[in-house]
Amino acid sequence: MLLQKKVNAISAITVLLHMSSSQALSSELAKTPLMGWSSWNAFGTNFNSSSIERTVQLFHDLGLTQAGYEYVNLDDGWSAYSRTVDGYLQANETTFPNGIGALAHYIHANGLKLGLYGDSGVYTCEFHPGSSGYEKRDAQTLAEWGVDYWKYDNCGGFAAMVDSPQIRFGDMKDALLLSGRDIAYEVCEWGYQFPWHWGGDIGHSYRIGGDITDKFINETGCACKTAYCLDTGYAGCSVTTMMRKMREISQYQTPGHWAYMDMLQIGNGNMTLYQQQTHFAFWAALKSPLIIGTNLETLPSASAAILTNADIIAINQDPLGLAVHYMQGASIENSLQVWVGEIEGGYIVLVFNEKSYPQHASISFNQLGFDIQGNVNVKELWSGHNWGRINSISTTVESYQTLVFKLGH
Numbered sequence: 001m002l003l004q005k006k007v008n009a010i011s012a013i014t015v016l017l018h019m020s021s022s023q024a025l026s027s028e029l030a031k032t033p034l035m036g037w038s039s040w041n042a043f044g045t046n047f048n049s050s051s052i053e054r055t056v057q058l059f060h061d062l063g064l065t066q067a068g069y070e071y072v073n074l075d076d077g078w079s080a081y082s083r084t085v086d087g088y089l090q091a092n093e094t095t096f097p098n099g100i101g102a103l104a105h106y107i108h109a110n111g112l113k114l115g116l117y118g119d120s121g122v123y124t125c126e127f128h129p130g131s132s133g134y135e136k137r138d139a140q141t142l143a144e145w146g147v148d149y150w151k152y153d154n155c156g157g158f159a160a161m162v163d164s165p166q167i168r169f170g171d172m173k174d175a176l177l178l179s180g181r182d183i184a185y186e187v188c189e190w191g192y193q194f195p196w197h198w199g200g201d202i203g204h205s206y207r208i209g210g211d212i213t214d215k216f217i218n219e220t221g222c223a224c225k226t227a228y229c230l231d232t233g234y235a236g237c238s239v240t241t242m243m244r245k246m247r248e249i250s251q252y253q254t255p256g257h258w259a260y261m262d263m264l265q266i267g268n269g270n271m272t273l274y275q276q277q278t279h280f281a282f283w284a285a286l287k288s289p290l291i292i293g294t295n296l297e298t299l300p301s302a303s304a305a306i307l308t309n310a311d312i313i314a315i316n317q318d319p320l321g322l323a324v325h326y327m328q329g330a331s332i333e334n335s336l337q338v339w340v341g342e343i344e345g346g347y348i349v350l351v352f353n354e355k356s357y358p359q360h361a362s363i364s365f366n367q368l369g370f371d372i373q374g375n376v377n378v379k380e381l382w383s384g385h386n387w388g389r390i391n392s393i394s395t396t397v398e399s400y401q402t403l404v405f406k407l408g409h
């Protein structure tokens with residue numbers, strides 16, 4: 001507790017030091033959490049213009065476009081290993097023979113938006129050129145190509161630790177502002193120095209930790225299981241550990257500037273359908289950006305149905321932009337989690353069974369701190385089942401399942 005207070009004080013000082021840093025990006029671009037797909041979990045660095053064009057077609061075929069996903073993001077590996085002789089970023093000419101401008105044109109003609117990846121250090125994580133010292137020039141290049149989203153990573157810059165993340169990521173924000181194009185900006189600095197206290201002043205989204213793993217529970221890596229941990233950069237946290245970290249962070253969610261729990265692992269690894277539903281329900285209700293991380297070509301239709309569930313997506317895109325919070329008094333630690341939150345015209349209650357066997361849950365609405373009295377209309381969103389007008393829930397929750405109740409008048 002004492003350590004946490006000290007750490008909070010340090011972040012507060014960091015925020016103050018940074019107040020002087022100029023204008024903010026327009027929050028219009030991210031009034032609700034950003035939705036899209038990224039190449040990293042699907043392809044690593046092994047992708048090219050045809051695999052991206054195929055992904056665009058699958059956005060349409062799988063109903064992702066209609067469901068609201070709009071960004072098609074190229075992660076590390078799109079660029080050449082060196083800048084042009086004049087010092088400009090350039091695409092790998094073997095994998096993107098027509099360049100990024102042509103790809104942007106193709107993606108825009110399909111009603112979608114293009115994202116690219118860069119790094120605040122000298123190199124990206126895969127040793128392509130980073131933007132340190134080239135911020136203005138690179139932002140200008142992105143604007144000329146018609147890029148709509150910029151994921152900015154923390155390799156080959158963190159190691160040097162010459163400038164603080166606030167300076168490195170802030171310099172790129174200033175450069176994006178100068179570029180004159182509206183570009184969504186993802187601050188991917190892995191949760192160091194607790195960006196929920198300052199990342200919203202810089203980017204439209206900020207990652208809360210190192211890379212997620214495709215495990216649902218019981219990860220083997222992941223040095224930090226909670227948010228205020230000095231090793232938050234360590235990768236390998238499971239879906240449920242990311243949820244655990246959000247107990248401490250969800251209060252900071254603000255329209256325009258979203259804490260990002262990392263890419264959705266639905267379609268990856270070996271999660272059961274209930275686990276995939278839990279994953280999606282929590283990312284949605286915690287107001288994380290929804291960035292799909294799987295190869296759409298091999299996505300099972302049951303997983304596609306989860307990713308396109310309109311009722312769950314509507315929670316994520318609710319105009320109030322308020323994230324659910326963990327309700328300790330209604331939960332049983334390490335067993336049954338209850339998370340609650342407000343949406344326009346009602347409330348959301350998530351009931352998650354984190355045991356490997358079914359459990360019974362009994363919840364009275366009057367213990368949840370809502371401004372409601374008597375009975376309300378209740379619908380469970382995964383089943384679509386209408387429970388009628390009630391004032392409590394008593395039900396079985398299957399192993400690793402999350403029931404999502406919407407309460408309204």
Ligand SMILES: *[C@@H]1O[C@H](CO)[C@@H](O)[C@H](O)[C@H]1NC(C)=O
Nearest residue numbers: 046047048049050051094095
């Ligand atoms: C693009 O990548 C795919 C999948 O790896 C491969 O089959 C295809 O030949 C590549 N196309 C080009 C033009 O390199």
Ligand SMILES: *[C@@H]1O[C@H](CO)[C@@H](O)[C@H](O)[C@H]1NC(C)=O
Nearest residue numbers: 079080081082092093094095
């Ligand atoms: C372009 O990508 C290919 C395939 O990944 C790789 O072998 C090559 O080294 C890259 N070329 C440059 C100039 O970066």
Ligand SMILES: *[C@@H]1O[C@H](CO)[C@@H](O)[C@H](O)[C@H]1NC(C)=O
Nearest residue numbers: 216217218219354355356400
């Ligand atoms: C996860 O670890 C806990 C504690 O060691 C164990 O009881 C549980 O069975 C494990 N769950 C899975 C799915 O491996």
Ligand SMILES: *[C@@H]1O[C@H](CO)[C@@H](O)[C@H](O)[C@H]1NC(C)=O
Nearest residue numbers: 215268269270271272273275
């Ligand atoms: C995937 O999960 C199923 C069901 O839990 C299990 O039977 C199977 O062994 C798992 N496969 C792998 C590769 O972990």
